[in-house]
Amino acid sequence: MKKPINLLLTLALGSVLVASPVLAQDNPGQSGWTLREAIEYAQKNNLQVKQRRVGRDMSAIDLKQARMDRLPSLNASGSYSFNTGSYQNPVDFSLITENSQTSNFQANTSMPLFMGFQQTNLIKQYDLELQASEFDVQAIQNDITLQIITSYLNVLFSEELIKTAELQRTTTQQQLDRTRLLYIAGSVAEIAVLDLESQLATDELDIITAQNQRDISRLSLIQLLNLENEQAQNFSIAIPDVPEPDEAPALVDPNTVYDVAAMTQPGVKAADLRMQSADKALAVARGAYYPRISIGAGLNTRYLRGGQRGIGRRTVSGVEQQTFYLDETGTQQQVFFVPFSFEQTIYQDRNMLEQFQDNVNKNAFISASFPIFNGFLARNNVQRAKLGQLKARLNADVERNRLRQTIEQAYVDALAAQRKYAAAKTQVTALEKNYKNAELRLNSGVINTVDFYVITTNYRRAQSSLIQAKYEYTFKLKVLDFYQGKEITL
Numbered sequence: 467m468k469k470p471i472n473l474l475l476t477l478a479l480g481s482v483l484v485a486s487p488v489l490a491q492d493n494p495g496q497s498g499w500t501l502r503e504a505i506e507y508a509q510k511n512n513l514q515v516k517q518r519r520v521g522r523d524m525s526a527i528d529l530k531q532a533r534m535d536r537l538p539s540l541n542a543s544g545s546y547s548f549n550t551g552s553y554q555n556p557v558d559f560s561l562i563t564e565n566s567q568t569s570n571f572q573a574n575t576s577m578p579l580f581m582g583f584q585q586t587n588l589i590k591q592y593d594l595e596l597q598a599s600e601f602d603v604q605a606i607q608n609d610i611t612l613q614i615i616t617s618y619l620n621v622l623f624s625e626e627l628i629k630t631a632e633l634q635r636t637t638t639q640q641q642l643d644r645t646r647l648l649y650i651a652g653s654v655a656e657i658a659v660l661d662l663e664s665q666l667a668t669d670e671l672d673i674i675t676a677q678n679q680r681d682i683s684r685l686s687l688i689q690l691l692n693l694e695n696e697q698a699q700n701f702s703i704a705i706p707d708v709p710e711p712d713e714a715p716a717l718v719d720p721n722t723v724y725d726v727a728a729m730t731q732p733g734v735k736a737a738d739l740r741m742q743s744a745d746k747a748l749a750v751a752r753g754a755y756y757p758r759i760s761i762g763a764g765l766n767t768r769y770l771r772g773g774q775r776g777i778g779r780r781t782v783s784g785v786e787q788q789t790f791y792l793d794e795t796g797t798q799q800q801v802f803f804v805p806f807s808f809e810q811t812i813y814q815d816r817n818m819l820e821q822f823q824d825n826v827n828k829n830a831f832i833s834a835s836f837p838i839f840n841g842f843l844a845r846n847n848v849q850r851a852k853l854g855q856l857k858a859r860l861n862a863d864v865e866r867n868r869l870r871q872t873i874e875q876a877y878v879d880a881l882a883a884q885r886k887y888a889a890a891k892t893q894v895t896a897l898e899k900n901y902k903n904a905e906l907r908l909n910s911g912v913i914n915t916v917d918f919y920v921i922t923t924n925y926r927r928a929q930s931s932l933i934q935a936k937y938e939y940t941f942k943l944k945v946l947d948f949y950q951g952k953e954i955t956l
Contacts, residue, residue, distance in 0.1 A: 498704035501618050504691060508614050509607045511692050518606040522599035529592035536585055538577035545570045571822070572766035582756030583749065591746035598739035604732035610690065617687035619937065621703055624680030626933045631676055634926050635669035641918075642666055644909065653911065661915035665922065672926075710936065718946055720877040724870050727949040731869060737862040744851070744858035751851040754837065754844035763830040769821040783807040873949055880942045887939035890932040894925075901925040 499507075509515055550565045578585070642662040648654045688698050728734055785803045837844060904921040907913045 542573040576762030582753030584753035587749040594743040601732040601736035620683035627676040631672040744855040748851040883939040887935040890935040
């Protein structure tokens with residue numbers, strides 16, 4: 467089994483094939499999925515990408531809400547109740563004992579005037595978080611792209627191994643047929659036939675192994691694309707022509723590549739934005755030290771079933787008889803007639819609308835709150851924000867360090883891959899000559915099948931190594947151009 471090609475190789479492969487002049491079809495995969503089609507489809511339909519987009523949309527809502535919090539708030543409420551027994555009249559506040567029905571409605575509005583600049587800083591913080599979320603989407607798209615490229619490359623690699631193994635099987639079958647004729651003629655021993663039959667079985671196993679590797683990579687690609695039913699059953703990829711690589715690469719200094727990548731990679735940009743967001747979070751926490759000032763107004767009214775309204779006053783006068791007793795036994799009494807006069811309110815029954823209009827109460831207020839002591843809540847929140855600020859800066863440093871290590875590793879891998887390809891090409895050339903010579907000697911009876919099997923195995927392994935070296939060398943060389951933002955072409 468061959469060693470898996472590392473992530474940088476897959477990234478470079480994607481850069482090469484995506485930059486090739488292949489236009490995406492309206493129906494992807496109609497004549498075999500190209501790498502461009504697979505990447506574009508995955509960037510829209512992959513579940514991880516969709517999840518990250520949801521996170522971005524939530525950040526957009528947070529920003530929108532932070533901006534809306536600066537507007538006045540308006541709320542209304544109402545209630546309806548049935549009363550029996552003794553209770554206080556909600557209209558004139560007299561104590562009465564009877565069954566009644568009452569309704570209350572109110573509306574209130576308020577608006578913050580000063581909140582320690584917390585609202586302003588919170589808006590800036592959420593705006594930075596939204597920008598970082600946008601880069602998060604790009605970053606996950608890059609990650610999915612790398613996974614697509616890895617599976618796509620493994621399919622291509624397996625297809626070439628299958629072709630090589632099938633070619634070897636055809637050669638072995640021809641040798642077996644020829645040896646069988648020689649065995650029937652008595653020119654070779656039966657062991658020669660048995661050895662070639664064993665070799666043919668090994669070739670068949672190599673083909674099956676390569677096919678299994680291709681099918682596994684194909685399944686991984688289907689899962690990344692989130693294909694189902696008929697699309698998955700009919701899935702196939704287009705096999706591009708990958709030219710032989712150069713032998714004299716012009717490598718750019720890794721420090722130069724890093725300077726460019728640090729300004730273009732979405733992961734670095736997201737980390738920088740979150741560092742700025744942490745600064746605003748600290749400003750929000752410090753805003754709790756300042757007083758809060760707000761203004762507001764309210765309106766309420768009420769209704770009492772059977773309620774009355776005074777429509778005027780009238781004077782009531784008359785004479786009242788009063789009796790006075792002149793002795794203790796009450797036998798002697800004297801009657802006096804005392805005139806009286808008083809003002810009386812005239813009431814009229816009112817309907818619901820009239821009561822709502824008459825019982826309206828309005829109010830306005832301005833309030834100020836001064837933080838004095840709240841269990842060190844503000845101070846602890848400031849300390850948490852400072853730690854969050856430090857964490858964001860460390861995360862940015864880690865991201866840059868990871869990027870630098872990746873580029874430096876890509877530079878070293880490109881040099882190593884160049885040497886490996888040159889050595890593999892020389893090895894295949896030499897073993898090919900040895901194989902052809904051994905084939906002639908086997909047909910002439912100079913060597914036995916065991917020696918021929920060893921030579922054949924070495925030649926087949928060299929071919930496989932050359933195929934792998936071809937991909938590694940070509941695409942590791944292109945990865946540095948990718949990090950510089952250059953257009954990658956074959």
